[in-house]
Every structure is written in C-alpha cells, then in structure tokens.
Amino acid sequence: MEKTASNINRRNFIKLSGITGAGLMIGLSLKGNNGVGQVANLSGELPAFNLTPFVIIEKSGTITIFNTSPEIGQGVFQSIPALIAEELEVSLDQVTIKQTGGEKQFGPMQFAGGSMSVRSNYTNLRKVGASAKEMLLTAASQQWNVPVTECRAEGGKILHSSGKSAGYGELVEAASKLEVPKSPKLKDPADFKLLGKNILRPDIPLKCSGKAIFGIDIAVPNMVYASVAHCPVFGSKLVSFDDAAAKKVKGVTRVETCERIIGKYKYPAVAVIADNYWAALQGRKALVIKWDHQGNETFNSKTYEQGLRNLSKKEGVVAHNQGDFDTTYKAAPLKLEAFYETPVVSHSPIEPMNCVASWMEGSKLEIWASTQVPGDIVDSFSKAYNVPDGNLKVNVLFNGGGFGRRLYNDYIHEAVQLTKKIGQPVKLIWTREDDTQNGPFRPMTFSAMKGALSADGKAIAFQHKVIAPSLDASEKENYDPNKPDGTMTEGISEQKYEIANMKNLYVYADSHIPYVAWRAVTSTTLAFAHECFIDEMAVKAKKDPMDFRLGMLTKESDTKNVLQKLKEVSNWDKPLPAGWGKGVAQYEFFAGLGGYVVMVSKKGTGVKIEKIYAVIDLGTVVNPDTVKAQVEGAAVMALTAAIKSGITFDKGQTVQTNYHNNQLVRFNEMPPVDVHILANGGSTIKGAGEPGLPPFAPALCNAIFAATGKRIRRLPFDINKV
Amino acid sequence: MAIYEININSKSYKVDVEPSMPLLWVIRDFVGLTGTKFGCGIAQCGACTVHLDGTPIRSCSFPVSAVGAKQITTIEGVSANVDHAIQKAWIELQVPQCGYCQSGQIMSAVALLKAKPKPTDADIDIAMQGNLCRCGTYQRIRSAIHRAAELI
Ligand code: FES
Numbered sequence: 011m012e013k014t015a016s017n018i019n020r021r022n023f024i025k026l027s028g029i030t031g032a033g034l035m036i037g038l039s040l041k042g043n044n045g046v047g048q049v050a051n052l053s054g055e056l057p058a059f060n061l062t063p064f065v066i067i068e069k070s071g072t073i074t075i076f077n078t079s080p081e082i083g084q085g086v087f088q089s090i091p092a093l094i095a096e097e098l099e100v101s102l103d104q105v106t107i108k109q110t111g112g113e114k115q116f117g118p119m120q121f122a123g124g125s126m127s128v129r130s131n132y133t134n135l136r137k138v139g140a141s142a143k144e145m146l147l148t149a150a151s152q153q154w155n156v157p158v159t160e161c162r163a164e165g166g167k168i169l170h171s172s173g174k175s176a177g178y179g180e181l182v183e184a185a186s187k188l189e190v191p192k193s194p195k196l197k198d199p200a201d202f203k204l205l206g207k208n209i210l211r212p213d214i215p216l217k218c219s220g221k222a223i224f225g226i227d228i229a230v231p232n233m234v235y236a237s238v239a240h241c242p243v244f245g246s247k248l249v250s251f252d253d254a255a256a257k258k259v260k261g262v263t264r265v266e267t268c269e270r271i272i273g274k275y276k277y278p279a280v281a282v283i284a285d286n287y288w289a290a291l292q293g294r295k296a297l298v299i300k301w302d303h304q305g306n307e308t309f310n311s312k313t314y315e316q317g318l319r320n321l322s323k324k325e326g327v328v329a330h331n332q333g334d335f336d337t338t339y340k341a342a343p344l345k346l347e348a349f350y351e352t353p354v355v356s357h358s359p360i361e362p363m364n365c366v367a368s369w370m371e372g373s374k375l376e377i378w379a380s381t382q383v384p385g386d387i388v389d390s391f392s393k394a395y396n397v398p399d400g401n402l403k404v405n406v407l408f409n410g411g412g413f414g415r416r417l418y419n420d421y422i423h424e425a426v427q428l429t430k431k432i433g434q435p436v437k438l439i440w441t442r443e444d445d446t447q448n449g450p451f452r453p454m455t456f457s458a459m460k461g462a463l464s465a466d467g468k469a470i471a472f473q474h475k476v477i478a479p480s481l482d483a484s485e486k487e488n489y490d491p492n493k494p495d496g497t498m499t500e501g502i503s504e505q506k507y508e509i510a511n512m513k514n515l516y517v518y519a520d521s522h523i524p525y526v527a528w529r530a531v532t533s534t535t536l537a538f539a540h541e542c543f544i545d546e547m548a549v550k551a552k553k554d555p556m557d558f559r560l561g562m563l564t565k566e567s568d569t570k571n572v573l574q575k576l577k578e579v580s581n582w583d584k585p586l587p588a589g590w591g592k593g594v595a596q597y598e599f600f601a602g603l604g605g606y607v608v609m610v611s612k613k614g615t616g617v618k619i620e621k622i623y624a625v626i627d628l629g630t631v632v633n634p635d636t637v638k639a640q641v642e643g644a645a646v647m648a649l650t651a652a653i654k655s656g657i658t659f660d661k662g663q664t665v666q667t668n669y670h671n672n673q674l675v676r677f678n679e680m681p682p683v684d685v686h687i688l689a690n691g692g693s694t695i696k697g698a699g700e701p702g703l704p705p706f707a708p709a710l711c712n713a714i715f716a717a718t719g720k721r722i723r724r725l726p727f728d729i730n731k732v
Numbered sequence: 733m734a735i736y737e738i739n740i741n742s743k744s745y746k747v748d749v750e751p752s753m754p755l756l757w758v759i760r761d762f763v764g765l766t767g768t769k770f771g772c773g774i775a776q777c778g779a780c781t782v783h784l785d786g787t788p789i790r791s792c793s794f795p796v797s798a799v800g801a802k803q804i805t806t807i808e809g810v811s812a813n814v815d816h817a818i819q820k821a822w823i824e825l826q827v828p829q830c831g832y833c834q835s836g837q838i839m840s841a842v843a844l845l846k847a848k849p850k851p852t853d854a855d856i857d858i859a860m861q862g863n864l865c866r867c868g869t870y871q872r873i874r875s876a877i878h879r880a881a882e883l884i
C-alpha cells in the first residue's frame with residue numbers, strides 16, 4: 011500500500027486533537043522515505059509538516075497515544091500503544107489511548123486487516139517512543155546540568171542518580187525545542203517490560219461491564235432509526251413499492267430508497283425511517299415491494315456447484331510452474347488424484363452491521379461506525395459524496411467482531427445516503443436476517459488435485475487446480491479471467507515442501523454473488539484441499555503423515571520448525587488409545603504460518619474431537635496471551651466452517667436466515683485448544699489473527715481418516731455421521 | 733402505546749411504548765443502557781441476556797408488557813466497580829476478544845454461579861450453550877467460571 015501524507019499545520023493539528031498549550035508531539039514523517047517512517051517533532055514553530063503524530067505529552071503530564079488500528083477483538087488497543095509505551099517508559103494505565111478515524115495526518119495504515127497491525131508498526135512505533143524518551147532525557151540533563159548518561163526514564167519520569175526526578179509534563183516544553191534524534195536507540199528486548207509479556211488489555215474491563223461503546227451503541231441528538239429492505243434475490247431491480255401500510259405504523263416518519271454498494275455491485279434498497287428502531291422494523295414488515303428478478307430467481311447452489319465440477323476439465327490459467335509437471339506425472343510409478351469441495355460461508359459477527367451518519371449544512375459529514383477501514387472511508391466517501399477535504403469525520407468504535415466483514419462499507423453507504431436525503435442523523439441497523447441473507451460471503455473453492463510419487467514414496471510432482479468464483483472479479487468491472495488471479499490461488503504455491511515438479515492452475519467461474527475476504531481469506535478453503543491431499547500422498551507412500559511432511563523439508567524453514575514443534579507438543583510418536591486417530595496440517599500464506607495436530611476418537615456413527623494442539627510462528631510476539639486468544643478463536647471459527655451448514659442458495663436467494671439455520675459452534679461443542687507460540691526472532695514478524703484458521707479443517711479431517719479410514723473431501727460434513 | 737413503569741438495576745423508569753416492543757429495545761433505546769446487545773432478535777445468540785428476578789432471559793424476545801413488577805438486572809447492574817467474582821475472573825483470564833457477546837455471557841454466568849456455586853463442566857455446558865461467541869472465547873469462559881467459583 012502506498013503511503014501518502016498531507017500538509018497539516020500545527021494550529022490545525024492542535025485544534026484537532028483538542029490540546030492546548032505547548033506539549034511534545036512526536037510522530038512519523040512519511041514524506042519521501044519510501045514508506046519508512048522518519049521520526050519527527052511537531053512541537054516547534056515549524057509552519058507545515060508531513061507527520062503522523064502518534065504521541066502527545068502535555069504540560070499537565072497527560073500522555074495520549076493514538077491507535078490507528080481498529081479494535082475488532084484482536085487486542086490492538088493494547089498491542090499497538092504498547093509499542094510506543096515500552097520505549098517511552100510508561101505503563102498503559104498512565105496513558106489515554108485514542109482511536110484514530112482515518113484523519114489524513116495519521117497516515118495510510120488506518121485499518122485492521124491482513125493480520126498486519128503489529129508487524130507493520132513494530133519498528134516505527136518503537137522509534138516514536140524512543141525518540142520522545144531521548145528528548146526528555148536530554149531536556150532533564152540540560153536542566154540539571156548533569157551528563158545524560160546519569161539519567162534514566164522510568165514510569166513517566168526522568169530520574170537522576172542523585173535522586174532528583176521530574177515528570178514528563180515538567181520537561182516537555184524544553185524537550186519540544188530539541189532536535190529529534192536521527193536514530194534513537196531502541197531498547198534491548200531483554201529489558202522489555204511490556205512487549206513479549208502478557209499485559210492486561212485496557213479494553214477488557216470495559217467489555218466486562220457494558221461500558222465499551224460499539225458502533226451500535228452510538229446515539230446523537232435528533233437521531234432517527236432506519237431499517238433497510240433489500241431484495242432477497244441477488245441482482246434484482248426495484249420496480250415499485252407501496253409504503254401506505256408502513257407509514258401507518260406508529261413512529262414511522264419516512265420511507266426512502268437508497269443503494270447498497272459493495273465491490274462492483276449496486277443493490278437497490280428501501281429504508282423505513284422511524285423515531286425508534288422497533289417501529290422501523292414493524293414499518294419495514296408492512297412494506298409491499300415489487301422487484302424484477304431479471305432471471306436470477308432460478309439460481310441455486312446445486313446447479314452452480316455442478317458447473318464448477320464441469321469447469322474442472324478446463325486447463326485454466328497457470329498460477330505457478332516449476333520443473334516439468336506434465337512429463338513427470340505421466341511417467342510416475344505412483345500417482346493419485348482427488349477432488350475437494352468447500353462451502354460458501356458468512357462472517358456473522360455478533361454485532362450486526364450498523365452505522366450512525368449525520369449530514370450537516372455545508373457538506374459536512376460525520377460517521378460513527380464499527381469498521382475495519384476508517385482510512386478507506388475517508389478517502390472513498392469524500393469522493394463519492396463530494397465532501398470537501400476536512401469535512402468528513404469518522405469515529406471508530408469498538409467493533410463487535412470483524413473477520414473481514416467490516417472491510418466493506420455497504421452499510422455505511424446506506425446510512426450516508428439516508429442522512430443526506432433527510433437532513434437528520436440516521437442510525438441504520440441491519441437485522442441478523444439482513445446480514446445472513448445479503449452477505450457478502452466467503453466464496454467456495456473446489457480443488458482438483460494431482461500428485462505423483464517415486465517408487466520409494468517420495469513426492470515428485472504436485473498439482474493444485476482451483477476452480478472457483480473470484481474475489482477480484484467481485485471488486486472489479488473489468489476483470490480479466492485469462493490473467494493469473496492471486497486472490498484465488500493464495501498460498502498454494504508458497505508451501506515449503508520440496509517437490510521438484512509443480513504446476514498450479516486457476517479456472518475462473520463467473521458469479522453474481524458478492525464474494526469478499528473472510529478471516530484468512532482463500533487460504534481457509536485451499537488449505538483444506540492442499541493439506542488433506544498431502545496426507546493422501548503420505549498414505550499412498552505408506553509413510554507417517556508427519557514424517558512424510560518433514561521428509562519434504564530438508565532445508566531449514568519456519569514450516570519445518572512448526573511441524574517439529576507440533577510433533578513435540580502433541581507427543582506425535584506416542585501410540586493412541588484404540589479408536590483414536592491423529593492428523594496434522596500446516597499452512598503458510600500472506601498473513602503468517604500456523605499448524606495443528608488434532609486427535610479424534612470414534613463415537614457412535616461419528617467422531618469426537620479429543621485434543622487440539624496448535625503452533626503459530628510469529629518470529630516476534632508482542633502479547634503472547636492475545637495471540638493465544640486469537641488462535642483459540644480461530645479454531646472455533648474454523649470448526650464452524652467445517653461442520654456447520656454454511657451458506658447455500660436456492661431460488662436466487664440465500665437459504666439461511668439467522669443463527670438457527672446458519673449455526674455457529676456452541677459452547678458445549680468446542681474442546682479446548684492448546685496453543686504454542688514460536689517466537690525465535692528473525693527478520694520478519696508474522697501475523698496472529700488469521701494463521702490459526704487454514705490448517706484446522708485439514709488437520710481434523712486427516713485425523714478422521716486416521717481413526718475411521720474415511721477420507722472427507724467435501725466441507726461441511728456432519729461430525730456425528732462421518 | 734402504553735405507559736410502563738419498569739425497574740432496572742433498582743431504578744424505576746417510565747416508558748411510553750408499544751406493548752409488543754421487546755424489552756431489549758426499551759432498555760437500549762428508551763432507557764439508554766447500551767451494555768445489553770442485539771445479535772439475532774430470535775433468542776438464538778444470547779447477546780441480549782438480562783435477569784428477570786434473577787433468572788436469565790433473552791430480552792430480544794420478551795415483550796415489555798410481560799415485565800410487570802419484576803426486577804430487571806442488566807450488565808450495568810452486576811456490580812458498581814466491575815468487581816463481581818465473574819467479572820474479576822473474566823479480567824484475570826482476559827476472556828473477551830471483541831467483547832460484543834460478553835455482556836450476555838456474563839449475565840448467564842452470574843446466574844449460573846448463583847444457582848450452583850461450584851458448577852461442574854456439565855453444568856457450565858448447559859448454562860452457557862445459549863450464548864454464541866463468534867470470536868471463540870468459549871474455553872476461557874469455562875476456565876473463568878471455574879476461577880470465579882474459587883473467588884466467591
Ligand atoms: S439478540 Fe436476543 S438472543 Fe440474540
């Protein structure tokens with residue numbers, strides 16, 4: 011992503027952040043550094059700056075740290091400020107954490123996605139904290155006329171060996187006049203007090219007392235409520251509507267049309283506006299709407315899936331080619347083929363889509379939302395609704411789950427259009443039915459797999475052909491199906507297994523359903539085919555699936571470390587009780603690297619999950635407990651996607667409507683997950699939020715094969731009847 | 733429309749609403765207590781769980797007209813300083829992720845501990861299976877309920 015910066019003058023900035031009087035403001039200058047932040051000071055009398063101010067220390071001693079990553083449950087409300095606080099030598103209870111809302115001066119990284127937050131900020135933000143600390147140290151040493159080496163920073167104070175001390179607030183004025191250190195010295199990780207430690211998250215007490223404010227909790231003066239009807243059949247046109255009955259519902263004030271915009275799709279919608287939400291819902295029930303389905307009313311999953319199977323006979327576009335797959339495969343002594351299928355699934359965060367938007371005179375717009383992408387909202391909505399620079403304010407609240415759903419602004423578009431039409435603040439809330447039926451969804455992928463082994467059971471040729479609709483095509487009008495599409499072949503050519511001959515392919519399937527990223531994106535379906543098929547190859551080679559994998563990893567790699575760690579923590583070589591089976595899988599992709607060993611036992615006609623061991627490789631970890639929570643949760647989400655209904659279509663619409671028929675794994679269905687973190691340093695930091703998903707289903711299904719001899723090649727499956 | 737006098741967290745509120753309006757919307761939009769959440773509207777997710785005379789109910793599927801003189805407790809009424817044993821255990825074990833389901837989870841757990849101060853895993857399974865968590869905090873909830881039982 012390209013970094014951009016704009017000119018902000020100091021007065022504007024001070025007003026914007028609501029501080030008065032001189033203070034120390036330290037941030038990153040993003041200008042001309044190729045995206046690498048340069049620490050800069052905004053406190054002096056400099057007229058204009060390209061700067062991302064991340065920390066402000068006021069004379070009063072108040073310290074504010076700005077968090078640019080929306081909190082969606084992944085713990086960035088702790089992990090991002092901790093990067094600054096660690097180097098600044100303050101604890102998180104000494105600072106106020108403020109969530110940024112896409113303001114230009116906070117730079118282009120204002121989003122939560124791709125498991126990027128911590129790793130993209132790790133060094134830059136530490137430099138910000140370290141620079142501020144060095145300036146405070148220098149200010150103190152000058153004031154006391156002592157060598158700076160005799161001073162140290164601790165708990166928001168500078169201390170001198172003589173016992174003298176001064177709070178940061180007392181020193182900021184002097185510090186703000188100093189040069190920003192060019193290369194501030196970062197702490198030795200051995201001295202870390204916050205990073206790498208299980209520090210309590212500051213948002214958690216709020217979330218245990220009902221005090222955390224989510225998007226849906228916002229109320230502003232003079233606000234009305236809206237519920238929006240969309241056509242259940244995807245791709246329909248609005249012909250007409252009769253709102254006479256709706257308007258008779260007490261509390262209903264208006265009925266207006268709006269447009270749901272998602273990716274390349276635009277869907278007509280009819281909104282009922284009322285002075286309370288319940289009335290809006292009742293009014294909506296009374297609407298009579300005529301839609302033109304345009305032939306889409308016959309669309310169904312069964313026919314579409316058969317179409318995917320037929321398409322698998324096409325060669326497809328080459329995603330990756332090494333060695334000579336075709337010749338090797340043809341001549342190989344041992345070969346196998348298999349076809350894998352996965353479902354469409356929903357994100358279903360428990361907080362439904364909602365937004366409060368207020369259009370004010372002079373083309374001013376304010377938005378309050380649970381969103382993963384405030385930066386994108388500021389950029390794209392200013393353009394779409396002609397809001398002049400600086401007139402659009404976005405307030406990011408705690409997100410009641412993201413999982414990729416809140417990377418998309420369809421519900422925000424609706425609220426903005428409605429407030430613009432009626433000139434009053436609007437609170438729009440989708441019902442659970444709206445969320446379940448309208449998507450957007452994770453697409454299904456089907457996979458045609460081929461593998462070949464030498465006579466002594468070594469993998470010599472491998473092919474993963476993906477047949478699926480495309481995420482990219484869902485975004486773009488001018489999608490070219492003849493070009494490679496990385497969104498649909500994610501990770502399949504990046505696994506570390508040393509197989510000399512590999513040719514991976516993608517066959518594009520046309521679609522009119524809005525498909526989007528879901529937590530861990532396409533890796534969540536591709537890993538299932540990929541790692542179950544590796545297992546099939548191991549069986550064909552008559553080798554232990556763990557040894558077979560490690561045998562293809564002769565060079566040192568993080569993947570090898572993950573598998574070895576899994577082997578160790580799961581006691582892989584220890585014989586299991588009768589009726590049990592174990593399975594292993596790993597997957598490396600853009601977000602990071604994780605793996606599982608799952609153990610199951612036969613239970614009646616199905617299986618019971620007995621044990622789940624997870625290993626996630628991060629390189630460097632900021633909050634181990636938060637990472638563990640992410641992996642625990644990812645396993646639950648992956649189990650839901652593997653064994654619950656998923657989303658299906660019939661008569662042009664989504665069959666599932668709410669949690670009763672689009673079920674999630676419940677409390678009593680989830681065994682504990684034993685999570686282990688690899689953090690052995692290294693040059694890259696990997697993500698935490700997503701890597702726990704992709705390898706779960708294949709590890710589970712490989713375990714089921716080991717226990718029962720039944721190879722599961724289609725998700726979802728019934729765990730009580732395998 | 734009708735006027736109802738309802739008691740929430742030992743405070744009395746007068747609201748003028750449709751008798752069929754679910755208690756959830758009365759609590760959120762009329763009384764202004766937003767800790768109780770909307771997730772499904774059909775008693776499937778438990779995000780809206782409150783206590784009616786100490787018993788957990790799904791307020792999204794409970795009409796305001798049925799409340800009568802019974803006492804309602806919401807997450808805001810569990811403790812003044814976030815120091816109920818369940819809340820303390822929740823913080824100690826860092827249960828919430830996004831946190832959206834947690835008001836409901838806590839209301840169910842508080843009621844469980846009142847009924848069974850030393851719940852077994854089976855008791856916990858029964859008490860908690862009506863509360864969905866999309867973030868997948870189930871295993872921490874289980875540990876935290878056991879921990880809270882020690883703290884009481
Ligand atoms: S909102 Fe009441 S149970 Fe889901």
Ligand code: FES
Binds near residue numbers: 360829831834864
């Ligand atoms: S903590 Fe996010 S839904 Fe439970």
